[in-house]
Amino acid sequence: MKEREVVIVSNRLPLSIKHDQGVAKARRSSGGLVTALLPILRDKGGVWIGNAGTHEDEHATELLQQEARNEGFACVPIYVTEQEDRNFYEGFSNQVLWPLFHDFIGECRFEPAYWEFYRKVNAKFADAVMSVYRGDQTLWVHDYQLMHVAAALRERGCKGRVAFFLHTPFPSYDVFAKLPWRRDLLLSLLQYDLIGLQTERDTRNLVSCLRRLVPEAVMTSTHTAHHVMFQGRRIVIQDFPISIDFEEFAQAAREPEVEERTRSIIARMGMGQMIFGVDRQDYTKGIPHRLRAYGALLRRRPDLVGRVRLVQIVVPSRQNIPGYEALKARIEHLVASINGEFTQPGWVPIHYIHRSIPREELLALYRAANVALVTPLKDGMNLVAKEFCATRIDDHGVLVLSEFAGAAAEMYRGALLVNPFDLEGVAGALEQALEMPLNQQQERMRKLRRFLKHANVHRWVNEFMQVIEHVNHHGSTRSNH
Numbered sequence: 001m002k003e004r005e006v007v008i009v010s011n012r013l014p015l016s017i018k019h020d021q022g023v024a025k026a027r028r029s030s031g032g033l034v035t036a037l038l039p040i041l042r043d044k045g046g047v048w049i050g051n052a053g054t055h056e057d058e059h060a061t062e063l064l065q066q067e068a069r070n071e072g073f074a075c076v077p078i079y080v081t082e083q084e085d086r087n088f089y090e091g092f093s094n095q096v097l098w099p100l101f102h103d104f105i106g107e108c109r110f111e112p113a114y115w116e117f118y119r120k121v122n123a124k125f126a127d128a129v130m131s132v133y134r135g136d137q138t139l140w141v142h143d144y145q146l147m148h149v150a151a152a153l154r155e156r157g158c159k160g161r162v163a164f165f166l167h168t169p170f171p172s173y174d175v176f177a178k179l180p181w182r183r184d185l186l187l188s189l190l191q192y193d194l195i196g197l198q199t200e201r202d203t204r205n206l207v208s209c210l211r212r213l214v215p216e217a218v219m220t221s222t223h224t225a226h227h228v229m230f231q232g233r234r235i236v237i238q239d240f241p242i243s244i245d246f247e248e249f250a251q252a253a254r255e256p257e258v259e260e261r262t263r264s265i266i267a268r269m270g271m272g273q274m275i276f277g278v279d280r281q282d283y284t285k286g287i288p289h290r291l292r293a294y295g296a297l298l299r300r301r302p303d304l305v306g307r308v309r310l311v312q313i314v315v316p317s318r319q320n321i322p323g324y325e326a327l328k329a330r331i332e333h334l335v336a337s338i339n340g341e342f343t344q345p346g347w348v349p350i351h352y353i354h355r356s357i358p359r360e361e362l363l364a365l366y367r368a369a370n371v372a373l374v375t376p377l378k379d380g381m382n383l384v385a386k387e388f389c390a391t392r393i394d395d396h397g398v399l400v401l402s403e404f405a406g407a408a409a410e411m412y413r414g415a416l417l418v419n420p421f422d423l424e425g426v427a428g429a430l431e432q433a434l435e436m437p438l439n440q441q442q443e444r445m446r447k448l449r450r451f452l453k454h455a456n457v458h459r460w461v462n463e464f465m466q467v468i469e470h471v472n473h474h475g476s477t478r479s480n481h
């Protein structure tokens, strides 16, 4: 039997236009999702649909399509207007769904126009899907920006398999219930045949929201999945914890350039130890809490002054959205105040880098760190935690991980789990990590690496694809699922 082709739909295309000395060029973006999905598109054949990230432009379309062909797949770029971008992306996606799904109700702006544009732009994505849809492809839509695409597809007569994966957490009923369009959004979601979430916590939350808000849906559960019968269709809800390309990271960590940069970082650190953090500039990542916990550590352990450093990278993100700039000011105020309190000639406690760094430098920092400090207040998964372990080919280093990151559900045996709101608790875990004997570090790191080697992103894609393949056009699955 010929394999079904795949259509991937995500907010952004895995390609972008860069200007090199005034000449526009299309480049493939790096990132785990792209690495994981490209082999599937190449093997089965398929199309990637997403926002081009530029203004509508025939030349851009040509460049993007040419570059996609070079990479072995096809693409359909979508162009959104400034007004659509403001209301759909900056508005509903990032000032309603993103904060709500991360329990930041105070950051939510429930503007009716946002919801209207969200559906309108999701319908634009659905139109692009219909332009390539022949009735037999598997459609796989990604993330919180596109929860309404299946509903728009159904309105356009699409009866095929449509799957969705949410990269963020799904909140508990008490939080979700604040959304003015709570039932409408769930009804949109129920137009998918398969809804994949990061963790069991998220599937449980979605199921309990459905129970309360869509009581006419009939729910049953097996040990692997939840099934919802709704309007004569069966929808599958299942957790698929996303991962990274473990082998690729482990191999890249061995590259001579990374080795060289690692040696150079360690040499510059002298005899001291290094704690490392890297995050997008986002209030969900808990950067101010982390800085305060590190300050608390230095205050309670004056002997560490001069002997430990925190290297914190903050990558600028979503700068047009209120709240993100204020966060930058808050972080910088804390860095200045902690550095002001503890700096000594020749030693600065926090090395703060506010920009993105090249991948080789990131890998070298992972390798040179004694401790990775990954303390989001809430996170769908958190790939940094997994990347840190994959690059530790020496089996050294300690991962201090927030219990509110999806990754904690899988990595709790090897990491030191913390509540990021408990500053003294995080300071205590840092002390434990900095003092952990090498043999204990190795024991923990080996456990984590063994797990990640197996639970890698290729397995994630294959498992997801297998479940979609078993979901029939009416959304039911074969009895073995």
Ligand code: GDG
Pocket: 031, 032, 167, 168, 242, 278, 279, 280, 313, 315, 355, 356, 357, 358, 359, 362, 379, 380, 381, 382, 383, 384, 387
């Ligand atoms: C969403 C969910 C979920 C970061 N700084 C640099 C850099 N990075 C790379 C990291 C990592 C990625 O960015 C960040 O991934 P996360 O998973 O930590 O976070 P989100 O961007 O919020 O992603 C999240 C994920 O989707 C996947 O489902 O895990 O919960 O929020 O890969 O390495 N890369 C380079 N330079 C940097 O400065 N080269």
